[in-house]
Amino acid sequence: MILSATNLDSESPAGMAASFTPASPIGDIAAWQSQQTAAGNQMLTPDLVAFVQRGISVILAAPGANGWPAAGVAVGCRIMPDGTMRILLSRAANAAVLAAVGAGTGLAVTFTAAPDHRAIQVKARQARVLPASSDDLPEMDRQTACFRDELVELGFPPDLARGYAAFDPSEMIAIEFRPEHVYTQTPGPGAGAELTR
Amino acid sequence: MSGICIDQLRASLEGVVASVMATCDANGVPNVSMISQVHYVDTERVALSYQFFNKTRRNLLATRRATVQITDPQTYQHHRLELEYLETRTTGPLFERMKAQLAGIASHHGMEDVFRLLGADIFRIVSIEAVPGLPPAARPASRPLLAAARRSCAALDACTDLEDLLDTATLGLERDFGIAHSILLLVEEGEERLYAVASRGYPTSGAGAEVAFGEGVIGVAAREAVPIRIGHMTREYRYGAAIGSMARRAGIVAEAQRIIPFPGLVAPRSQIALPIVVSGRVLGVLFGESEVMMCFSYDEEDALALVASHLGARMALLRQDPVEEDDAVPVATGLREKAVRVRHFPFDQSVFLDNDYLIKGVAGAILWRLLSVHAETGRTDFSLRELRVDPALRLPAHADNLDARLILLRRRLEERKACIQLQKSGRGRVSLSVPKGLTLEEAGASDPA
Numbered sequence: 001m002i003l004s005a006t007n008l009d010s011e012s013p014a015g016m017a018a019s020f021t022p023a024s025p026i027g028d029i030a031a032w033q034s035q036q037t038a039a040g041n042q043m044l045t046p047d048l049v050a051f052v053q054r055g056i057s058v059i060l061a062a063p064g065a066n067g068w069p070a071a072g073v074a075v076g077c078r079i080m081p082d083g084t085m086r087i088l089l090s091r092a093a094n095a096a097v098l099a100a101v102g103a104g105t106g107l108a109v110t111f112t113a114a115p116d117h118r119a120i121q122v123k124a125r126q127a128r129v130l131p132a133s134s135d136d137l138p139e140m141d142r143q144t145a146c147f148r149d150e151l152v153e154l155g156f157p158p159d160l161a162r163g164y165a166a167f168d169p170s171e172m173i174a175i176e177f178r179p180e181h182v183y184t185q186t187p188g189p190g191a192g193a194e195l196t197r
Numbered sequence: 198m199s200g201i202c203i204d205q206l207r208a209s210l211e212g213v214v215a216s217v218m219a220t221c222d223a224n225g226v227p228n229v230s231m232i233s234q235v236h237y238v239d240t241e242r243v244a245l246s247y248q249f250f251n252k253t254r255r256n257l258l259a260t261r262r263a264t265v266q267i268t269d270p271q272t273y274q275h276h277r278l279e280l281e282y283l284e285t286r287t288t289g290p291l292f293e294r295m296k297a298q299l300a301g302i303a304s305h306h307g308m309e310d311v312f313r314l315l316g317a318d319i320f321r322i323v324s325i326e327a328v329p330g331l332p333p334a335a336r337p338a339s340r341p342l343l344a345a346a347r348r349s350c351a352a353l354d355a356c357t358d359l360e361d362l363l364d365t366a367t368l369g370l371e372r373d374f375g376i377a378h379s380i381l382l383l384v385e386e387g388e389e390r391l392y393a394v395a396s397r398g399y400p401t402s403g404a405g406a407e408v409a410f411g412e413g414v415i416g417v418a419a420r421e422a423v424p425i426r427i428g429h430m431t432r433e434y435r436y437g438a439a440i441g442s443m444a445r446r447a448g449i450v451a452e453a454q455r456i457i458p459f460p461g462l463v464a465p466r467s468q469i470a471l472p473i474v475v476s477g478r479v480l481g482v483l484f485g486e487s488e489v490m491m492c493f494s495y496d497e498e499d500a501l502a503l504v505a506s507h508l509g510a511r512m513a514l515l516r517q518d519p520v521e522e523d524d525a526v527p528v529a530t531g532l533r534e535k536a537v538r539v540r541h542f543p544f545d546q547s548v549f550l551d552n553d554y555l556i557k558g559v560a561g562a563i564l565w566r567l568l569s570v571h572a573e574t575g576r577t578d579f580s581l582r583e584l585r586v587d588p589a590l591r592l593p594a595h596a597d598n599l600d601a602r603l604i605l606l607r608r609r610l611e612e613r614k615a616c617i618q619l620q621k622s623g624r625g626r627v628s629l630s631v632p633k634g635l636t637l638e639e640a641g642a643s644d645p646a
Contacts (some may be wrong), residue, residue: 011298037551061219061229064264068279068323069227071219093275108219108227119231135626163273166331183252184232187312189466192251 006183023118025190032195041083043179048120051137052077055146057112058087060175062100071097075167076143077111078136085109085179087121088132088140090171101175102129111186114150119185127177136170201325206267207495208336212235212302212428213270218245220256220263228252233302233312234294235265236498237321237495243278245289246299247285247316257282263320266328269531271336275328280320285431290423290642292317292353295412301429319593342500345373350507358624359515359600364629366483367397374484374501378462382408382415383481383601391482392558394605396460403460404608405556408482418470421586422479424498426469428491434468455547455554457609467492475513483508516600535616537634540642543567550615559592560606563599565637566590568617572637577629578622603627 035045042157044052058077064070072094078086087109091098101107107127112119144165151161182195203210208311212234219229230253236244239602247254247264261282268275286292296314303312330453349369356362363381370376379400389410393403410420416427427434473481483505485493493501513526532614539550547557548564556564566589570576585592585599607619607627617635622628 004269012466027553057215057231059217059229059231059266061221061264062226063218063221063227066279068262069221071217071218071229071277073217073266073275090330095329096277100479101468105227110229110231112231114214119228123226137205160214160273161335165266168331187249191249 001050001133005196009167017122021116021183022188023116024188025184025186025193026120026182026188027176028120028186029190029193029195031194032184036039038079038083039126041079041080041120041174043083044050044079048182049079051086051113051118051120052115052136053079053143054094055150056168057114058089059112060087060089060094060097060107060109062097062098071098071155073074074109076086076140077109078139080176084176087128087134087175089137089175090167090174091173092171098129098173101127107177108177110183111164114147114154117187121183121185122179123183124177124179127175130174130176132172132174136174138168142173143196147178200461201276202329203237203243203278203322203325206269206325207339209267209269209274209276210235210243211270211491211494213491214268216268217266218253218263219265220253221260222252222256223259231263234298234580235267236291236298236317238291239361240331241322242283243280243320243322244291244295244538245320246295247313247318248299248312250312256532257318259636261328263522271332271335273331273515274333275330277326277328279323279326281323284320285316285318287316291319293417293421294425295298297417297427298427299436300434301427310429326332329423331355336383339496341374342374342496343633345596346500347501349370349373349503349504353507356511356515359512360604360621362508362511362515363395363601363604364397369504370483370485370501371397374485374497376487378459378465378487379483379485380415381481381483382419383598384419386598389420391415392605393457394458394481394608399460399462401460402608402612403457404612405457405560405607406459407457408459414468414470416646417478419482422474423503424469425472426493427465428467428493437493443463446502455545455557457554457556462486462488463486466490466625469493469498469501471501473505473512480509482513536634536636536637537616537632538638539568539617540638540640547595550613550617553613554607555613555615556606559598560602560609562590563602564606564619567619567627568631568635568637571631572635577631581625581627590608601646 022158030043031047035047038044038046038049058074060072062070074089076088080086107126108123109119110119110121113174148161148165152158184193215231215233216235218232221227238244263280266275268279295317299312299314352365356365366381367379370379380392380393381395385392391408393406396402402629408415412414461579466488468486471483472479473483496554515548538551545557546561548555548561615631618630620628
């Protein structure tokens, strides 16, 4: 879950989010098994390629230099034609993760959808830090707009959704990697299971 | 630790916006997941809910380190906390607080069957870092809670008797805190139950309604002696079900007849219960609720806890004051003619007016005693002192709650518009008003209605 409803007027149903059917790890496993990997992609199915670019929450972690895990929040994700995953994030806000990845550590990224709590984690042993490019911005605008609209649709105050999804384009930087492991992280029995062939 | 104190970040710990939790395994392989809430414990510690034995959990046990990123739902500022895992608690006040909150969140998201609190993981805060980002949004103005608490406490100080004190407490909740629906409950001595003695903002007062220890936010707050707060309601913390099953276990066949309905809101979204603790004993619970979600924050809880604590101290003080008995003030008793059969069941001290359940327990015993003395002697005026030592009532040596029972009894009679009424007729005195034609009937000792 991304947000827990707050300050909703009484017109909004108490369990707006609950009106969506929660996703399940079993559902994730079934979806994985029902598809081959997407064209040009060694790891992700078409279902997951669409999911990670839908405009949802993207969070990441790397082992930090000071011995503590480094945690970060990204703006969005693009899947490149060759299957590379490109995570766009704010530079200053994610300095520890960027430093770790730049120094050659592994990386974990989790994608979570607000309405049904579906969550997928991918991991890689290495990743590259790259400048953002001009064609990243329109796609990040699109994804954050989708994310924001979905939160509002769930009943969250527009200000909160806007504030939560806001980013500074001048701050944008990219991390690219090829996912090596994919896990379902949707809450429920089987959560955490690796999706393998 | 840096200059930021976790106390300043409690808005980010309300569970409005989910938090990020990062861990690594012993080989440095990272793992990251969303968590619904980071819980405030004290200025040095936070707690996370342990719901599943997953990768995060294995990493924690292996490395004892985690980093969480929290978000303020009003300013959208993010902070990162580096945490050291200390221990897991599976019982106790903190666990129960977190369990109630998680149940509310789970219910709100339709995940009751998935989210279950297995433990409260306690962490020491190693460092706090403000995450650089966009300029913070302005925080909306909020009610000045310290001023509200001060006004409420001052009003309690001005009360000279228990009834006034109880009503002033619920009045203060509405006037000073904007909490329109509130109930004050006291603990039934020697039993794990509370009964409502004052309320505000409901169609009926519900005086005498009972809540079992452990039932709903009120029952958990009383059992654990800790404030309990829920921002989304959940079936698990609703009232009513447990009382019925308790009565059934006790073998009371006609239990439905002996229950005074709980006066609470039909569809509350937020609830808060503050235990009233005096010298380590829970005397009662101050309860407020609202139809608005996430209505009560950490700061409201702090302010209301001050009021509840002050209320407890005032209650204790009033009890210590010897009851100075005034001369009885004549009360118009207005005797009417009405044939009513009053039935008393000694096994639970319940009293019925014809076939209508009125009251049970100590309050029932008191009413029966007053009516019996009246029938024998014609007296209508009674002092608290005589009731306290009346051998027929066999009240506990420190019948702390005698005053409260009389308030409850009087309110219950009023609410039922009963033909019997009880009125204050001076300090420490009550006056009984009964119609002519009352018949008293003692049922057999083990004879349920």
